[in-house]
């Protein structure tokens with residue numbers, strides 16, 4: 001699958017009609033896609049540049065682009081809730097996911113975050129993903145293969161409980177991302193495998209989870225003081241005098257927590273707070 005250039009067979013493309021409805025198809029020579037406004041021949045798209053308008057046999061007009069990763073993540077089949085794109089962006093930046101990094105992730109869920117991580121670490125990096133449920137692992141494997149055109153060589157997807165994985169099995173890693181119900185149960189494993197200076201990120205949906213994981217990180221005495229935050233993204237409607245924020249937004253997805261691994265035996269200076277008057 002190509003990510004740019006003229007359309008080729010095998011590309012996953014998105015057709016958008018005048019009512020802004022999206023339809024996704026995979027291009028195949030000789031095939032047709034049938035809309036309620038008639039037929040669109042795949043051969044009328046293959047070989048053309050992106051951003052064209054194609055007419056169906058019933059005079060419907062469809063704008064055609066390749067499926068972006070963000071489109072794929074929001075429309076792909078899923079077994080588990082995915083990390084929202086706005087939060088994936090925070091993870092890549094705040095987690096300092098760099099080309100060539102070795103990243104440990106659990107659980108793989110539907111594979112959404114795996115794809116963002118694989119892109120960020122690049123072909124010289126490595127992603128190890130644990131998933132405890134076989135049905136979820138299959139979603140992750142299929143969704144990633146679907147978008148990336150096969151199973152990436154640098155993706156080590158493992159069926160199993162991260163908590164039962166040893167340091168020998170995992171090796172040492174630069175970054176850890178946990179997206180699961182009880183990340184505080186994994187802290188010994190994270191401590192064992194994360195290199196000094198490595199970034200540990202976790203993503204939790206509720207306040208009790210946030211409190212448990214923050215307290216758990218502090219108790220290990222192996223990390224810097226954890227930082228917690230959430231990201232809020234509000235779209236705007238921009239149309240003359242009607243310009244204003246959109247009425248609806250995904251107000252809450254989850255909280256993010258990050259901390260860095262200290263060298264063993266080092267005690268970080270206590271954060272100083274100003275005395276209350």
Ligand SMILES: C[S@@+](CC[C@H](N)C(=O)[O-])C[C@H]1O[C@@H](n2cnc3c(N)ncnc32)[C@H](O)[C@@H]1O
Nearest residue numbers: 080082083107109110111112113131132161162
């Ligand atoms: C919310 S989903 C992850 C979604 C994923 N980050 C994505 O963007 O598609 C949480 C996943 O963690 C898995 N999980 C829970 N505990 C686990 C453990 N101890 N080891 C490995 N996977 C675990 C669950 O089965 C579930 O699929």
